[in-house]
Amino acid sequence: MLPVLRTPYLLFLGDTPSATDAKTAIGIAYWRRELCRGQFRLPGCAADTGLPDLSLEQAKKLGVRSLIIGVAPMGGAFQPHWIESLRQAARLGLDIVSGLHTRLGAIPGLAQLTAAHGARLIDVRVPPADLTVATGAKRSGRRLITVGTDCAVGKKYTALAIDRCLRERGRKSSFRATGQTGIMIDGSGIPIDAVVCDFVAGAAERLSPANDVDHWDIVEGQGSLFHPSYAGVTLGLLHGTQPDALVLCHDLARTTIDGLADYPIPSLTVCIERYVEAARLTNSNVRCIGIAVNASAMSEADFSRERARIEAETGLPCADPIRDGVDRFITALDAAFDTATAK
């Protein structure tokens, strides 16, 4: 398994001119604010997580253990003028955590400097070296996975929201991250898209291991069964997860796969059928319990009509997790699996 990130965090935003580039930092500040002491910005930075601005030295005094690179510039490489800040963090003994394409170890001297000060370089894009082939063996505990009609339709957000909602109700739940942003938010996980394909289902088994019978793993899905580039990743993750429950995620503004106009998104009913059919291989009792939509482009009136139409079509609760929250999915989950009373 990946090393678990040491908390608390200082979020590095560099001098990014774009708030969009800082979505990782913003995600961490939103979902795990209690783990963050502040943000570290260079002059000219246009992004803001709302956390206090701290120098590296101030952060160290406040007990910070990890500097998280929370910004992804175009191209995914480190900016040369960031590097002195990273060196200073290393000298202060902070772990440095990155999800960028360029490996931290490729920055000359940084690994030695970090090691000399008892800290670690952690590239969350690098999967564990000891992954194995899936066994397909049944395991205890409950698992939900968010699946998508396409990539980038809210699978991570929905999973984080369901996990938070369950924990707020005092239930046993763990978010299981499968992408770099999710891993940096949660502090652990496996970057599924970087795993050698023979081991994808095995990585999913390791990510959501046997657990208490009333514990839910809420797994961040990847890709889409309907995406010609990534469906194999999606399927391997689905099979290894052995999910009890699926939540289908969909962007209401899309009718075709993003960037691939020749690939129409099937109806939600067909999407559900195909996901359930595929997931049945490793869990014959799997069911879809809700539809999470991104309705950000819609007026409230239009969304209201569309939500009603989707619920009539699928017979399942539909919600935009950002506008509506995810309580209705929890209700549906408990109704389907009778797990609310098991705790």
Place this chain on the structure above:
Amino acid sequence: MLPVLRTPYLLFLGDTPSATDAKTAIGIAYWRRELCRGQFRLPGCAADTGLPDLSLEQAKKLGVRSLIIGVAPMGGAFQPHWIESLRQAARLGLDIVSGLHTRLGAIPGLAQLTAAHGARLIDVRVPPADLTVATGAKRSGRRLITVGTDCAVGKKYTALAIDRCLRERGRKSSFRATGQTGIMIDGSGIPIDAVVCDFVAGAAERLSPANDVDHWDIVEGQGSLFHPSYAGVTLGLLHGTQPDALVLCHDLARTTIDGLADYPIPSLTVCIERYVEAARLTNSNVRCIGIAVNASAMSEADFSRERARIEAETGLPCADPIRDGVDRFITALDAAFDTATAK
């Protein structure tokens, strides 16, 4: 793409006590005998490809360019007492080609010795470093892929036999290898199971590129949609191939996935439906044109009855490629795609 292997070959069998361990060498000698000058065996070797026994020096004089490690001992590591033979091959300027787990470069000094004599070390398990995500874009040429009800049900053999049969009829055809044995037989290919999962469909696109409209790529399938460990690999390869035609491969002796008694193999009709449904994502005109079975455990009378039953169930020709050949698949292919007249 992988380096294309230099021919002709000398097949290295070591001192294996088991003919089964030498299945790669036996496969190369069977499918590409014209490329082989001989076999190299150490004292005690129990395997035999039927090729002339040659010393390394004799092979060099006969123009051999590559020493192919055609034996896979339990554990997939090089035997220490083989290494002096590999060093001698390197001194003679022969490329050394291996599909074993242990990398050739891990043998101390071998890389330098090979380079000093103008030869190469080729690990066919290592995929190209420059693979990319699939585009999903349509391309010219025809493609057939062998798909399985399970792993190890004859997908490679069937693909090689169909390719050979097409070429014997003067048709344009290329076998496209996706596993180490197939790559060593054909001299090129991509080891799909070692590819990072995000790139599997992209690797399949590169493996079977755009071609003449009357050219068939016959792609070696991997894994099975019904195998809980490997279905993601199977699906990514299927999507990237954009197949026009499928041949479903099945071992008549199996009712469950090999080694996984909890995973029953669905009926052939369901298997065909599921493969066609999955493949339609990238080629809406795909169809299954035949069932290739391994009937090695059956008497001729039993097989005859079973073949008739399968043909009645599926409406497709059924043949054991070893017992029956694959002519009926070619007939079905031509009937379905009218490609016989296109050449």
